[in-house]
Amino acid sequence: MITKKPYVITEIIKETPDVSLFKFKAQDGSTLSYDPGMFVMIHYRNPQTGEEIGRAFSLASKPDDAELEFAISMIHGRFTSHLDTANVGDVYYFSGPYGQFKYNPTENKKVLFVAGGTGVAPFLSMLRLIDEKKYDTDVKLIYSMRHPEEIIRKGELDSYKSTMKFDYVITVTRQETDADKSWQGEHGHVDAEMIKRHLNDTPERTCYVCGPLKFTKAVQDALTAIGVDKSRIKADVWGE
Ligand SMILES: Cc1cc2nc3c(=O)[nH]c(=O)nc-3n(C[C@H](O)[C@H](O)[C@H](O)COP(=O)(O)OP(=O)(O)OC[C@H]3O[C@@H](n4cnc5c(N)ncnc54)[C@H](O)[C@@H]3O)c2cc1C
Structure with a gap:
């Protein structure tokens, strides 16, 4: 029960x-x-x-x-x-x-978080902990969403750039609204090329991926194509 x-x-x-x-x-x-x-x-x-x-x-x-x-x-x-x-x-x-999708501060001091939409939620928890405990962790976040207005807690993410070893990349997948078209950052789905454009040390990182099934599958494939060992990829799949 x-x-x-x-x-x-x-x-x-x-x-x-x-x-x-x-x-x-x-x-x-x-x-x-x-x-x-x-x-x-x-x-x-x-x-x-x-x-x-x-x-x-x-x-x-x-x-x-x-x-x-x-x-x-x-x-x-x-x-x-x-x-x-x-x-x-x-x-x-x-x-x-x-759940087993846990950030372990002693495991690896270099991590990559890849979020699809609201899949950024567990990464907020991880970032909040890393920031509070001042863990010496180098964090890169790749955050994918349909439209720029969907970004969650942008001010908080920006603040971590100055309090810890953190940076993020946002990619917008749609080209429908004026805001989509004028978006100055990345466009399109997360793939191996996009990851390589922003990181040259991905195989050294423990990678955490969270979002819908198609997204997590595509990102896991991209990470293995870049040379990340499967044991270093953790995924939290939220459904279809
Ligand atoms: C481990 C885990 C953690 C999760 N954490 C979160 C979280 O932090 N925040 C969050 O918003 N959701 C999260 N989810 C998803 C959440 O559990 C529900 O599936 C979601 O809220 C939809 O439930 P519902 O009853 O409203 O929709 P349902 O009645 O179950 O589904 C209605 C329709 O919407 C589709 N659908 C289901 N989920 C989604 C979705 N996420 N986006 C678009 N379409 C969908 C279904 O295929 C169906 O056609 C998580 C799922 C898992 C497995």
């Missing part, structure tokens, strides 16, 4: 047109022990029928934060439709944490 604990929404921030940041705290005031990269199952319980629906969400907060934070894409599916109408004070039921 899985134990589920009630958590209360303490803050909702509309971060981008489709993504909201949700903060939760345990109703009984307890804290959750987890590593960056792990996820929890969040369950919505229908107050009338008692029926539950649960989905996995990666923790974007760092382990000792007072609240648990998540970056959630409002895709109007079965679960996110409920969350889209949620308010501060609403209760959801959590189980976990789960």
